[in-house]
Amino acid sequence: MSEVTSATPGATVALVAGVHGGKVAAIHALDVLRGELTGRLLRGRVLLVGPANMAGYLAGLAQISPHDSLNLNRVFPGRADGRPTEALAAKIMRDIVSRSDYLVDLHGSDGDEAVGRFAYAARPGVDPRVDSAAKALAEAWGTPVIVWDDAGPRTLAEARFLQTAAHLSGVPAITVFEAGATREDSAATAAFVRGSLATLRSLGVLGADSGVGAVVGPPAPATAAPSRLFARRAVSIAPAAGRWEPAVAPGAGVAADELLGQFTSSTGERQPIRAAEAGLVLHQRKAGDVTAGTALIIAAVAPHPVPPPRP
Missing domain, CATH: 3.40.630.10 (Zn peptidases)
Incomplete structure (x- = not known):
């Protein structure tokens, strides 16, 4: 420090x-x-x-x-x-x-x-x-x-x-x-x-x-648009050890039940991973082998109403 x-x-x-x-x-x-x-x-x-x-x-x-x-x-x-x-x-x-x-x-x-x-x-x-x-x-x-x-x-x-x-x-x-x-x-x-x-x-x-x-360099240009505000995050996790193939990227909006990616277990069984609720993708685990409990997709959910821009 x-x-x-x-x-x-x-x-x-x-x-x-x-x-x-x-x-x-x-x-x-x-x-x-x-x-x-x-x-x-x-x-x-x-x-x-x-x-x-x-x-x-x-x-x-x-x-x-x-x-x-x-x-x-x-x-x-x-x-x-x-x-x-x-x-x-x-x-x-x-x-x-x-x-x-x-x-x-x-x-x-x-x-x-x-x-x-x-x-x-x-x-x-x-x-x-x-x-x-x-x-x-x-x-x-x-x-x-x-x-x-x-x-x-x-x-x-x-x-x-x-x-x-x-x-x-x-x-x-x-x-x-x-x-x-x-x-x-x-x-x-x-x-x-x-x-x-x-x-x-x-x-x-x-x-x-x-x-x-x-x-x-100079600061990023100022914008009148406020930050988008969400109340919670939703985490989709690997159900077991296996292989993960994402279908969405950070910044993507997703609807409830939308496909987030495909998970393949160590026994070869394929399982689609879907969004439990609508949100905005924040983290995406890259394609590859994962262990049980690995966070695959983290999304922001439950948006707050956007306030009007400040005058």
């Missing part, structure tokens, strides 16, 4: 990458931001944390740790006396979340999946102020799709995800994905940098005229 600090007090924002060691484009974005932000903050502090799962990153593993085969983003808030990955989660809670006013968890493709541009934010209803601040954080980043999840955990002990654990600790947090199909997509890295800068400007940590951003 590294810190960039201003002499003027302000918000502390944690930017975390590599909770899944295979999300390399996001990790590279933090390397760019270290150079871009140093000496240029208007106020406050930025914590640049990555690779958060260093063991998984060094081992070249997409999501798990080589120490105990656990997925770091499934064990929050962790246990200080637990297995290595659980202890790491507890350390992140203690050293990062507890020091932060806002947190952004940067993800992306790990090479086994293709992803679109979207953000997850929580809306458990425990603290409406934190719920609203998380949604505003996602809007500031600028993804075209936000899943403002009202179906997630409501207690810290059940959190599992870093974003959810931070949120239930009172720290507005989001998980952001930038489009890509490879681990080290340079366009995704540039998009992570732009989104981070936009978010820091919205929080007053970075000034609009700071000169930061030359490395990745």
